[in-house]
Amino acid sequence: MQTEILIAGFGGQGVLFGGQLMAYAGMEYGKQVTWIPSYGPEMRGGTANCTVIISDEEIGSPLVRHPRVLMAFNLPSLDKYESAVAEGGLLVVNSSMVERSVDRKNVRSILIPANEIAENLGDKRLTNMVMLGAMLANQPVLPLEAVEKALEHHIPERHKRLLPMNIKALRKGAEFKPVAVK
Amino acid sequence: MAKEMMKGNEAVAEAAIRAGVQAYFGYPITPQTELLEWMSRRMPEEGRAFVQAESELAAINMVYGAACTGRRVMSSSSSPGVSLMLEGISYMAGTEVPAVIVDVMRGGPGLGNIQPSQSDYNQIVHGGGHGDYHPIVLAPCSVQESIDLTVLAFDLAEKYRSIVIILSDGSIGQMMEPAELPPMMPLKTSFPEWAVDGAAGRERRFLSSIYMDAPAEEVANMRLLNRWAKIRENEIRYKEYYLDDAEYAIVGFGSAGRVALSAVRQAREMGIKVGLLRPISLNPFPVDAIEALGKRVKGILVVEMNTGQMLDDVLLATRGKVPVEFYGRTGGVIPFPDEVVSAVQRLAAGPIVTTGHPRDRWMKFMSFLN
Numbered sequence: 001m002q003t004e005i006l007i008a009g010f011g012g013q014g015v016l017f018g019g020q021l022m023a024y025a026g027m028e029y030g031k032q033v034t035w036i037p038s039y040g041p042e043m044r045g046g047t048a049n050c051t052v053i054i055s056d057e058e059i060g061s062p063l064v065r066h067p068r069v070l071m072a073f074n075l076p077s078l079d080k081y082e083s084a085v086a087e088g089g090l091l092v093v094n095s096s097m098v099e100r101s102v103d104r105k106n107v108r109s110i111l112i113p114a115n116e117i118a119e120n121l122g123d124k125r126l127t128n129m130v131m132l133g134a135m136l137a138n139q140p141v142l143p144l145e146a147v148e149k150a151l152e153h154h155i156p157e158r159h160k161r162l163l164p165m166n167i168k169a170l171r172k173g174a175e176f177k178p179v180a181v182k
Numbered sequence: 183m184a185k186e187m188m189k190g191n192e193a194v195a196e197a198a199i200r201a202g203v204q205a206y207f208g209y210p211i212t213p214q215t216e217l218l219e220w221m222s223r224r225m226p227e228e229g230r231a232f233v234q235a236e237s238e239l240a241a242i243n244m245v246y247g248a249a250c251t252g253r254r255v256m257s258s259s260s261s262p263g264v265s266l267m268l269e270g271i272s273y274m275a276g277t278e279v280p281a282v283i284v285d286v287m288r289g290g291p292g293l294g295n296i297q298p299s300q301s302d303y304n305q306i307v308h309g310g311g312h313g314d315y316h317p318i319v320l321a322p323c324s325v326q327e328s329i330d331l332t333v334l335a336f337d338l339a340e341k342y343r344s345i346v347i348i349l350s351d352g353s354i355g356q357m358m359e360p361a362e363l364p365p366m367m368p369l370k371t372s373f374p375e376w377a378v379d380g381a382a383g384r385e386r387r388f389l390s391s392i393y394m395d396a397p398a399e400e401v402a403n404m405r406l407l408n409r410w411a412k413i414r415e416n417e418i419r420y421k422e423y424y425l426d427d428a429e430y431a432i433v434g435f436g437s438a439g440r441v442a443l444s445a446v447r448q449a450r451e452m453g454i455k456v457g458l459l460r461p462i463s464l465n466p467f468p469v470d471a472i473e474a475l476g477k478r479v480k481g482i483l484v485v486e487m488n489t490g491q492m493l494d495d496v497l498l499a500t501r502g503k504v505p506v507e508f509y510g511r512t513g514g515v516i517p518f519p520d521e522v523v524s525a526v527q528r529l530a531a532g533p534i535v536t537t538g539h540p541r542d543r544w545m546k547f548m549s550f551l552n
Contacts, residue, residue: 020187020358023187023358024187027185027187027360032360033187033359033360034357034358034359035187035357035358035359036353036356036357036358037356039212039213039296039352040296040297058443059440060440060441060442060443060444060445060446060447060519061440061441061443061444061445061518061519062353062357062440063353063516063518064444064518064519065518065519065520
């Protein structure tokens with residue numbers, strides 16, 4: 001069993017750390033994992049994405065054409081990768097930054113206003129945690145608790161005091177009841 | 183020791199430190215820079231030498247000087263930077279001093295781009311610097327293998343007074359995976375009888391790659407070649423996957439080998455009995471293993487992230503005894519597994535072609551790029 005998660009957005013939205021957190025959680029949960037970023041002559045405000053693979057066996061290619069899950073943090077990411085998601089896969093869209101619905105009919109889609117939820121919790125930088133929570137509730141690749149534990153272990157020292165808020169944001173995302181998209 | 187998540191580049195750097203590297207010289211270049219950055223912090227912490235040189239030329243000549251002292255030394259770069267280092271690498275080969283060099287390959291030729299590539303295969307495996315010498319070349323496919331081969335590289339370099347090149351790429355360098363580091367090894371305290379590290383109280387030693395007397399150079403070249411023969415006897419490494427009952431085989435190294443592994447699994451789900459041979463030592467090349475493989479299977483597919491460089495070595499090894507096809511992407515483009523699955527399907531569907539060159543058939547297939 002292998003699950004590929006493509007996380008894409010603007011630099012600064014916590015896309016790369018969100019992916020690393022999933023990889024840490026997968027590793028600590030006893031799975032095989034890879035994390036690979038897109039890298040290029042990118043700058044702040046540019047696009048950023050990473051692919052995380054969580055698997056029961058030795059992982060071959062760290063990149064796949066059709067990931068099981070796409071987490072689109074902004075419109076350019078949805079435009080670019082919507083068509084790539086594997087049939088029957090999951091699409092998690094940050095509707096705060098995407099003013100359109102989803103075209104694909106053969107995937108499951110969650111539109112979640114992750115920025116607003118994060119801001120209501122008190123910090124826009126929690127957006128990535130809200131998105132991760134929503135993804136985990138709909139694609140149980142790892143238990144939420146495993147990700148919370150990994151967060152506790154790997155949140156940067158200077159942000160340690162923000163740990164409870166981050167966990168709250170993960171849970172808020174997981175509790176989100178989306179309006180069904182056909 | 184427990185597994186940690188590490189970036190390939192940083193894992194190589196820390197593995198070198200654990201293996202007792204005493205001096206590192208380098209110059210930043212993407213996608214290798216994290217290696218140098220890690221060294222810039224950790225080497226001073228350990229009280230060892232780190233120099234960010236003014237260029238790759240300077241860095242490799244610092245490596246040359248430090249290597250002459252018999253200490254464990256290394257440098258790292260990416261394709262264009264390694265091109266600059268080749269003169270110094272040849273001088274080190276001619277002087278018979280050990281050194282470890284890491285090439286985190288990117289798209290080329292020229293400045294190219296910073297995406298992963300395997301297009302330095304010929305440069306590194308078949309030549310690079312001038313003169314009659316053979317570097318040992320090791321190609322990891324994962325973060326763990328990057329660590330293991332870095333440690334091995336220092337041992338082999340010393341054992342054979344040889345250049346050892348770790349041929350990685352941007353994908354392996356930038357990727358994070360769980361991996362286990364070796365324990366910290368004690369630094370060397372005794373040094374070889376050829377090392378120049380202060381002649382007080384003993385006769386002076388002299389290290390150079392200059393042999394103005396041609397017959398003496400010929401003797402030196404034969405000494406290198408005899409050493410290379412021992413390396414070929416003892417240091418061939420490769421890994422086999424799903425080959426026991428295979429009717430077809432892929433040969434691919436490094437990142438392309440990983441993509442091929444995914445393709446092998448998918449093709450097997452479709453009922454095609456295909457396996458993978460992944461060369462780990464590119465030099466010495468697993469010639470006998472590939473020749474034997476050619477006798478067992480109906481066809482071989484070579485997969486690379488270049489226009490078919492290792493392909494020529496596979497053709498030499500198989501001696502025309504088995505049909506060989508090629509699939510590659512180049513210029514920093516990474517193939518997806520499904521492209522390789524399609525190539526396996528084409529090979530298995532036949533008809534078997536034994537005339538012409540596999541690269542020509544692949545070029546025809548890729549003509550949509552023209």
